[in-house]
Amino acid sequence: ALYQSWVLDDCRNILACLEDLPSLRPPIDHLCELLPRLQARYYSIASSSKYKTKTGRLHNGVATNWLKNKVVDNGHKSTVPMYIRKSQFRLPFKSTNPVIMVGPGTGIAPFVGFIQERGWLKEQGKEVGETLMFFGCRHKEEDFIYQEELEEAEKGEVLSKLHVAFSRDQEQKVYVQHLLRKNKEDIWRLVHTNNAHIYICGDAKNMAKDVQAAFCEIAEELGGLPRTQATDYIKKLMTKGRYSQDVWS
Secondary structure: OHHHHHHHHOOOOHHHHHHHOOOOOOOHHHHHHHOOOOOOOOOOOOOOOOOEOOOOOEOOOHHHHHHHOOOOEOOEOOOOOOOOOOOOOOOOOOOOOOEEEEOOHHHHHHHHHHHHHHHHHHHOOOOOOOEEEEEEEOOHHHHOOOHHHHHHHHHOOOOOEEEEEEOOOOOOOOOHHHHHHHOHHHHHHHHHHOOOEEEEEEEOOOHHHHHHHHHHHHHHHHOOOOHHHHHHHHHHHHHOOOEEEEEEO
């Protein structure tokens, strides 16, 4: 219980633990042996740079913060090996634009930061558009990661609506694409009338294709478009940066 409240709930990493427990002085060589190698990742969970933890700390980006400190010293330039990965996976410039996030399972990873960012904007008195989250997992009691955070965001009206599909908790399987179809009127209003931005994160093999098919069906049914034009409608959203995907096989 203490680990849950003091470490996990308060978001203390190893550095924060050492700062808050000055009497704890492990030998640096032992500490380095225990620390795992930092894995490459394209985004972080709960990575909003505006969000402060319960202890008042800001979690700066690992790479960006490191680069910031690579100052030129005595005329010697620092060399940094790197490559650039293009991505449109960022919140819209205008906070008033509605946001539709679809991230079942670990696909929720980038959306925790998105939700924190929208919450921070609301705290600053900014007008924030509707924010919808579609999350899915097998069992509510086993796989509903970030349940407390998501429900708290909905309670605080940071999330306008949280839609959750528990695929194995009933006889008939229910996935996020089914929830999209179920809420097709709201989806079409936000996308077609209110300039909403759509974000998809997670499995590319099945989920992303099924979700895109659901959006095409909504455009076809409520937009009165033939199937080919509905497909083109979604492709145009992609071209405009209003339908972004970060998916993997």
